[in-house]
Amino acid sequence: MRDGFYLSTYIHIDPIAYLYNFHIRHDQNISLWKKQGNKIILVHHWELERITGLKRQYKSFYSIQQAKEFIEILLKQYDLKFDDLAGIIGTPQLDTVSDYSSIEENKELAYHSICHLYSSMLMDTDIFHNENIISLALDGGPDSVVDKSINDKKYYAGSVSRKGKVELFPLCSPGFLWTYLRKKYNLREGTLMALATASKSEIYCEDDELVKVYGIKDLKKAYEFINILDDRVNKIEAKDEGVLFNGFDPDFSEQDNRISMVSKIVQKMSIRILKYNIEHILEKYDLEPSETYVSISGGFGLNCPTNSFLMREYGFKGFLAPPCVNDAGISIGIALYYFNKEIPDMEFALKSSYFGDSDDSFDKILESGAYSQFFKSCQELDENTFVEDIQKEPVVWFDGRAEIGPRALGHRSLIVAPEKESGKDQLNIIKKRQWWRPVAPIILQEDMEEWFEGNYYSPFMLHTLYVREDQINLVPSICHLDNSARIQSLLYDDNPALYRLITAYKRQTGIPIICNTSLNDVGEPIINTIKECLNFALRKGIKVIYINQRRVELQNHDKYIKTCPEERSYSMNLFTEQEIEELKRKVNPFNLEEKALINIFNRPDLGESIDLTNKADANRLKLFTRIAEGRMGKIPVPGLDTKRGE
Template sequence: MREMTPNHAGGGAAHFLSVYMQAPDITALTIMRHDLCAALWRQTGDTVTLQRYWEFERFTGLKHHRLPLRRAETARAFLDDLLAEEGLSLDDMAAVWGTPHLSTDAEFAKRQVPAGHTVHSMSHLFSAIGMDWRLLREGTILGLALDAGPDFQLDTAPPEAIYSGCVVDRGEITVFPIESPGPIWLLARGRFGREEGTLMALCSATTCSVEFDVRSLVDELPFRTQAEVFHGADTLIDRTLAAVTEALATPHGRERSRYDPRFDLVDNVQSAVMKLLEEASFRIVDRTIDRLTAEYDLDLSQTHLGICGGYALNCPNNSRLMDKYGFRGLLAPPCANDGGQALGLGLMALHDRAATAVGDFRLRHAFHGRQRLRTAEALAQFAPVVAEAGPFDVGQVVTDLITEPVAWVRGPAEIGPRALGHRSILGDPRRAETKDVINRMKGRQWWRPVAPIVLEEHAADWFETDRPSPFMLEVFRGRDRTRDHAPAVLHLDGTARVQTMNAADDETLHEVISAFHALTGVPILANTSLNDRGEPLVDSAAETLNFCVRKGLRVAYLGDVRVVLRPDAGRILDLDAPHPRRDELFTREAARWSALWSEWTAWNLSPASLFVYAWNPRLRDAVDPFSATGARTVEIASSAFLAGASDRERRFVAHLVRCFGPTADPIRSAASDDFVGGG
């Protein structure tokens, strides 16, 4: 890789890039990483800014983007293309972190990750504990990285601890192994064919529940190593599913289970199982916190909870922990899943450079994504169906919202999987049918909730909460007035996944909600993500208008432009798919998949041996498989591992080969919900 030098233009500013991509080598075929992303950092003196955050799925259209680039030169050209949006290139970076063969500084992770722990888990931890550097220096934080498992790409030895937690005491970070319930939800997704968010919503949607002593079962199962957690998660799912299925098999059992007639049998079964799995997850997290509180003599009323990893998107758990333990505050990034790995890698590397010791950084809002709407270009492309394009006006926005839901695309995109008011569908929360209309547009189940954006100063009057929730990572019960005057934003159980908004978060949207409040008496808007089923959040004006035409959404706000579509727009354009995105570079690589696998099998190496090779850091970093000696070493090592592996470990490798091996479709695999891998 070419030498990189810092750019000292603009008052001594230095730029850094943290990148979470597949290593551009043969191990890319294993697709170990997903939700790929990159973060651009700018440092001027002691001030550090997150200048831009790219989530690859937004511009490739491949949800949970996993598809790799096989060659380093292709990956560098891709990153240069991203940086060109900011007037920069890789040559302007003082350092690049996070991806083998692309990084200019690989030593930071060795210094910051204690022996026996993984870079992946430490990166998750830094994405939470590094959100506010003043707290990192002066406060006390209990950090928990609760995901499904690491990717091992930056590790140099097989880890002893798969899941990591930490205590931060005035800048001193102590790291220790913990347990994680993440695999329970990952395997439930594979078992039931529904994403974790859908299962989370279904869990609370029905009244159906079955009595089963899941706590005693959990107490018999450890959740520390990968073999333990996948065995434990499988056991939990098998036992709870059997208990629920048996209970609902008879009318008497259905009566005792509070079977919900609004839902079919499958939904009732899955909802009852997920209630039990949620209770199991709570038990795993609680016993970790109880142990650490005693071991480190923590006063939780003076301790912030830093929570990260995919399970940190579980809003009921986050609120439950805050209420049960009385933590002083919550530190959880909007991109708590692996889409936040670039954030955590960058914060860890900056900490390694001692920037956190004196620097000024706080993740105050989520709006760090791209803002390349290209509105004029989109209006020209969709001119046959545009009835009106005029200036933005707050009063008109309120009138439109009262009439029907609108598409709302403004400013830099929010980071993370949830729309927070920059790539959203907004609607009037006073009508229950608002949720129904939106769910039909998005092809979602009728019971799926939409979320409230509520003015922060009024949140406690409408929801049972006394704390802000800017990233929609907590769930609160609605008060009586909410049930009466904003029914569209409540789940079937009367709770809501709340986002609080103040003027500092987003001045324009705060002004719109305030105007809506002044007119209606309700300081809330209904909000959900602007995307079709299976599609990432929109990234451009053209993608927005395409969605509006296909779904019959009449009004779109694109920055400062109000666009009204013709009533017959759908008949004129007859669109049947989301707007094309920029996936050509990655799909070209996918077209070479068979040839890439042939490079491996040409050395008489089995597909299973590649997964063993890629997941064993010592073997991967010490042996070149593309030589007679190296190939023999890999085959002997993988054969020895598989011979000594448990049945579940062998099944795990077989699953990887089936999903990502030479006979798999890499594009389908890259977007598949059937994936088992990192958290």
């Protein structure tokens, strides 16, 4: 394997998927790497939603040409072209390497899940080569872009690694419980998880039988479980208080209380599933938790209460998970699996989350005069002034390279002081969120034990801990309704500038914490550029913003005429609506329904043999769809669901 730059891509290219807006791969992302001997360096990680503005970036590329033109834009900042790359992996139409996946080595487990596993397990090869690690990839369903036989495989991968020697095996995952819950209530998983702890309403019931989902054949169990829970909760009436449940929480609507009750049960079931997996692994492999790291990956890894439960319940030696623990980090796992396959003694460490885009255009913006009427003053960062600013009202903080993953980790943030509950209210109003949505604390790591029940490093905001009872009244803005908080703990080397500012805040107030939430509007990806940042602040009436550690005071907000977020730097829209309809008629001349077309992707073995312009093939696809619907009934399965509920 030669030295040089490598590109790992988790994107999808297909004209049918593009035209019909089928969601084949979501949270699409691309990673640029540099190999020097056995040393592997992550140079840049692009989450496409930040560039296109399409939240979670489900949309496929129309053609190889479009995908290449997009990637060339990304590579330009490094003076690279496709021919300069030593290898490209992850998306078949772009690949220049053929043996990078796990398909030949492992016939039992989905490649998608193995990539998740390696994104976490190999995030620090010093730990990987010298310690024991239990790794769990806990996701919804895998994609079939590289792995064409996912429906014959187990969806979820687990492993035990003993000083770099890895043994893989299948797991059961709670992922599809949350998928079906999202579809049932049309609320994102994170909102459901937050609502579970926000409302106090809780149904009285015995534990249900454990729902074990290993693959497509088990999806019916998850689907029926969610429907049974929904039916059970919807039968409850106010008169049943004290008998069937503890009553409706008056701070929430009846519907939100019901959703909260169902979500609580799903969360309990999720933890039971995790315990089942962990205890089976500990017993089978005779591992001592205090001498073993736990590694979590996949979208369920964003479930902070479960991550904290595992650390608290078992006392693992440490916790491994990247900031982009969901599918937004799959291209990292694609690469790390390949590098480890080719270089068993590879050296790599993901110590930071700041591998996204930077923007140094502020001086040019000043010189252009385009925003001059909105700038009142501009000065260098002063710690004391920063403290005064956040005590008055929320400020925008835009600094350096963007963090990767779905959470703001101190480079694209809205920040306010934690002492007043109104701070949280202000942030939720700015972001147009429900009043009960939590915001997160950033705390100096050395002060964790004094402020929270639990003291371990949480650099990527993947843990929920309870605020100590004697401190709750001092920091109401960071407290969820149950007095927990989703924390980011900070060492100096993680983010020196923010560390110094929190230290200054601690000097003046005695509190080593600031209140933080992501810099984005409702339905919008996290802000990526300075112009997007200015647009946000001026639309929202925010007076002070910090751009690359310079304090900018804004004015004349009422004269800013834009009412929508700034357009992102790249548009996925290539055609007019009329052109799209014309292209649909060309690729689908027999006007097959979407539920038939999606099976080209849901069953790639079938799709590769289908020519939609051939009438016999079109009829064959119709027949297959009717048979598949008869077998699965109304149960949504990967691929048969063309659009994801939000």
